[in-house]
Amino acid sequence: MIIDSAVYRHGARLPVDCPPQDYATLRAQAKEHGDFVWVGLHEPGEAELKRVADAFGLHRLAVDDAVAAHQRPKLERYGDHLFLILKTLWYIDEQDAVETGEISMFVGSDFVITVRHGEGGALHSARHHLEQRSQVLTHGPSAVVYAVCDSVVDAYAQVIEALQEDVDEVEESVFSPTRSDDAVRIYTLKREIAEVRRAVLPLREPMRRFASGTVPGMDEGAAPFFRDVADHLARDAETIDGLDSLLSTAFDAYIARISVQQNDDMRKISAGVGLVAAPTLIAGIYGMNFEHMAGLDWSLGYPITLLLMALSSGVLWVFFKKSGWL
Structure with missing residues (x-):
């Protein structure tokens, strides 16, 4: 379903007198240079996304990827618009589980279409925050891409912080004087870290390209903002590798401790x-x-x-x- 749609001019949201799903009228309202439309969708059906594709001229292959929602993070160009996929993450602490979703973005010179799958990665707060920063919003669709990427990467940091706490608990349990069965939890956490890695690592290349200012259709003035996102992403990748190494070491220590306990027995x-x-x-x-x-x-x-x-x-x-x- 459609979550929100708006036309922006000079960093401000314009009042538009048409239904949110009237995509052709929305696009027609973006008449001046620098105007653009931002349409946000959540788990749309194939028919609904086809109407959006017809109104904005989206490539069929990109639309198929957005509907399937089982893609790895990537950045591709189809004709006159870009297609970007990001993985969203959120953490369920009671289950030591990392849940994943997906955001597909179609970016043209006068439009941004965001298609979100999953419960995480809600973009309402990102849209609201961006609308409060008109100076950033004047960069057009590039500003929306930055806001979405920044929101997604910030969520990665929260998930990694929660995983860090669980890894610390595992280390404390493994080296505590009392006996404990930590093998299952260590395996679960390693599997969830692998899930985070599949979201973080492939995204580094698109962010590097954005940060270098070499992507056609993206405002070169937005490059410093993407460099900040790329730095956060690199830090997240290093932290993930460190957590995985710590869990491997903890598992080796757990096996060694079991062996010592068996010898004592x-x-x-x-x-x-x-x-x-x-x-x-x-x-x-x-x-x-x-x-x-x-x-x-x-x-x-x-x-x-x-x-x-x-x-x-x-x-x-x-x-x-x-x-x-x-």
């Missing part, structure tokens, strides 16, 4: 067997029912035998205690 089991083995040996000898055995006719033989069994266990217990087996 085996030592304790062996020590317990040793404590029982010595008395069992003495009891076994005196349970053979031979006729000629030392101490059979001795009245103190039974208590001394019990004392010998207790003494042998005591000596072994002291030895194992000093050795750290108990």
